[in-house]
Amino acid sequence: AQKITQTQPGMFVQEKEAVTLDCTYDTSDPSYGLFWYKQPSSGEMIFLIYQGSYDQQNATEGRYSLNFQKARKSANLVISASQLGDSAMYFCAMTGGSYIPTFGRGTSLIVHP
Amino acid sequence: ADVTQTPRNRITKTGKRIMLECSQTKGHDRMYWYRQDPGMGLRLIHYSVGAGITDQGEVPNGYNVSRSTTEDFPLRLLSAAPSQTSVYFCASSYGLLNTGELFFGEGSRLTVL
Numbered sequence: 574a575q576k577i578t579q580t581q582p583g584m585f586v587q588e589k590e591a592v593t594l595d596c597t598y599d600t601s602d603p604s605y606g607l608f609w610y611k612q613p614s615s616g617e618m619i620f621l622i623y624q625g626s627y628d629q630q631n632a633t634e635g636r637y638s639l640n641f642q643k644a645r646k647s648a649n650l651v652i653s654a655s656q657l658g659d660s661a662m663y664f665c666a667m668t669g670g671s672y673i674p675t676f677g678r679g680t681s682l683i684v685h686p
Numbered sequence: 687a688d689v690t691q692t693p694r695n696r697i698t699k700t701g702k703r704i705m706l707e708c709s710q711t712k713g714h715d716r717m718y719w720y721r722q723d724p725g726m727g728l729r730l731i732h733y734s735v736g737a738g739i740t741d742q743g744e745v746p747n748g749y750n751v752s753r754s755t756t757e758d759f760p761l762r763l764l765s766a767a768p769s770q771t772s773v774y775f776c777a778s779s780y781g782l783l784n785t786g787e788l789f790f791g792e793g794s795r796l797t798v799l
Contacts, residue, residue: 616773616792616793617790617792617793618775618777618790672716673730673743674718676720678726
């Protein structure tokens with residue numbers, strides 16, 4: 574079985590500052606994938622970033638980076654230079670050997686001007 | 687849209703039989719139904735790895751699915767209950783080439799009175 578834990582129900586950040594959203598995972602699969610989704614207030618799910626368990630480097634996509642620490646089983650999302658439009662729910666998720674995605678409970682991010 | 691869900695909103699009464707439709711044009715072999723409730727993230731109801739193949743997820747009770755074609759994956763509530771009031775998301779993805787990206791529908795908000 575695989576499990577995703579997001580311990581921050583809500584986070585606040587000042588515009589233009591960086592913010593880290595925490596995610597820890599648990600799996601017995603040797604090969605797995607970790608990813609993040611954004612859900613703005615409009616409700617759609619937006620894919621942000623993916624990290625494979627065998628990738629040597631942390632994934633980056635524009636202002637998003639995934640801080641992957643395999644030994645700690647963590648996959649934190651870092652958003653640099655926050656913008657007002659970054660205010661949303663953020664979900665961490667993973668796939669293991671079955672390729673069935675499991676999601677965390679989400680973190681609500683509010684960006685203050 | 688790559689993944690289309692209908693209806694977008696539905697209000698029904700306890701005991702009614704309801705069908706939420708989902709159709710994808712990506713040719714993906716895998717399709718999923720999740721429900722989203724406040725503070726609970728996305729929980730997997732049922733999934734399919736190909737036409738004619740379905741399996742239960744984390745919260746399958748009270749729901750039924752079928753996959754007669756690659757494109758369509760309807761979700762049926764056999765006897766709607768207030769506890770099934772939720773936002774339902776259908777999603778699709780590639781199978782063994784899955785790099786984490788799910789293609790989500792826009793969601794179906796269901797209210798059971």
